[in-house]
């Protein structure tokens with residue numbers, strides 16, 4: 001007979017060995033929750049299945065085992081067909097400027113009014129488990145739980161889109177997602193299929209300029225802008241319509257990382273963005289965005305150089321100002337990722353009185369798609385009953401009934417309207433949602449309007465609005481992405497489009513791709529408008545944020561480090577509202593010069609400098625100049641144009657990296673509290689971009 005099976009330490013107290021080949025429960029704890037089956041039966045043993053003898057075959061009648069495994073087998077639901085990887089949080093929208101004369105939308109009725117929200121940020125192309133820092137557009141979806149129903153503003157971090165008509169969306173998404181035969185590449189646009197489709201889609205060129213910019217490698221969710229993209233309508237109580245475009249402006253300022261940093265971050269911390277949001281909320285540093293609106297009437301629309309219904313175009317802020325009307329604050333992390341972030345269902349058609357659609361053909365298509373996809377993803381029509389999707393500020397009352405997973409238990413015989421029983425909810429013509437009375441005429445045709453046909457002018461305007469460094473990043477991104485295309489014709493077609501945007505950019509791209517002849521630009525429906533003025537709002541680098549708030553200084557120390565200097569850095573960063581992380585060769589701590597053991601947050605091997613916004617190097621007598629991880633730490637920070645603070649004791653490490661401590665103004669000498677303060681003040685600028693020209697080939 002076999003001896004007793006091994007008991008797990010946790011359950012040692014509960015289990016007595018019989019010595020006769022099995023384990024029995026001797027006693028149960030007196031207090032605490034009981035573990036039960038889904039039917040409520042208390043489970044006696046959660047470690048051993050029911051067997052005929054031990055060892056012996058498992059018995060079919062073990063309902064506890066079967067139910068547990070059955071439920072586990074069905075834990076997954078289909079991931080979103082796009083925007084699969086996302087992260088959500090709860091918060092509040094506070095109206096800072098009442099818009100009662102323009103819209104009857106409840107969140108904008110009175111100044112100071114608060115509306116609960118749930119926000120989900122996402123990447124687009126990657127699957128649920130893909131890394132956060134893929135080069136990709138980010139989703140920025142906001143569900144407003146208003147007193148007049150749920151309003152979903154389902155936007156992106158880029159104000160324009162790849163295509164003008166919803167009918168092209170499945171092709172776009174197929175092209176960017178892994179190829180159907182080989183199932184890769186994952187979460188990347190750098191491949192033949194994507195660029196093949198794009199190079200055959202001139203309307204995508206404006207979006208491509210944004211996609212190749214650092215907008216698609218944001219520093220964090222909290223440093224991204226958000227846009228409703230389409231033109232919507234505000235509708236007043238009197239039925240007057242005003243066109244509106246929505247903008248979210250991050251209070252932390254717009255910030256991105258550089259490509260090499262993104263690539264390395266994906267290895268060092270694939271969850272970087274979600275961790276950053278979680279950490280910020282946990283430490284009470286609640287991320288905030290201002291909501292801005294561009295409001296305009298039909299006369300402005302008629303006089304604007306592009307069609308306001310074309311989602312591949314934006315309206316420059318210089319031509320129609322962004323007026324701030326409220327603030328969004330995220331102050332509560334999710335309690336349950338699946339229940340909230342996964343099950344939240346956004347839909348562009350979820351509008352409330354005072355907000356209406358425009359005829360943008362992309363928006364019209366989206367209004368169909370979102371409801372449809374939720375049905376598949378969440379398994380039935382009752383997903384609106386899930387807590388995260390339920391309206392909060394108002395009653396829900398209708399005759400919709402039954403269906404998969406119905407949780408409501410309505411009583412009585414009345415499930416139709418009108419009814420003569422005098423019971424049940426009725427429609428209300430005055431309080432109810434009334435669509436804007438828009439006159440619609442026209443032939444039924446499949447035709448793109450002529451006013452949608454200028455594909456290059458705003459692409460150029462975006463490009464010329466970038467700083468020299470940002471233009472360099474766009475060029476490098478194009479060269480990287482197109483170099484991953486194996487088919488030369490695709491590279492040539494793309495470079496040919498660039499000729500319409502900026503000839504210098506096209507020539508530089510051709511040179512980087514090793515093309516010997518410049519291709520002919522393709523025929524353009526409209527010539528590029530060369531006179532469009534640069535728009536400062538389109539650049540990330542200017543202006544820089546005015547504090548180090550929410551950012552992270554990584555301080556590399558080793559045994560014998562200067563404790564006073566570390567304290568001075570911590571004080572200066574705290575004053576800015578930033579965070580200090582201490583990196584050392586051992587996680588157990590590092591001895592400071594006064595022989596005290598200082599706690600360490602990260603072990604050097606697992607904390608490359610790509611995880612920090614700026615770095616300080618304060619080694620003690622334990623030299624780091626022979627440590628490959630320390631050398632990478634410093635070299636990367638340097639190449640990524642970060643501000644670097646260094647104590648005298650760091651000079652040998654700096655020399656080991658082939659650097660010079662005084663080679664540029666982004667290298668700061670740390671010697672006393674005043675120098676620590678000056679260094680942290682300098683870190684307010686995103687990066688020391690001036691270094692880039694000196695180090696790039």
Ligand code: HDE
Nearest residue numbers: 080083120139140141155156166169229365366369370373
């Ligand atoms: Fe989406 N999009 N989309 N999209 N989209 C989805 O809905 C779709 C578009 C956006 O955090 C899906 O619930 C079509 C533009 C975000 O849960 C799906 C078209 C913009 C999210 C869908 C577009 C977006 C989605 C997949 C072209 C920026 C994530 C899962 C007509 C304004 C929402 C889901 C979340 C999600 C369809 C174009 C933003 C399939 C057909 C333009 C932020 O319904």
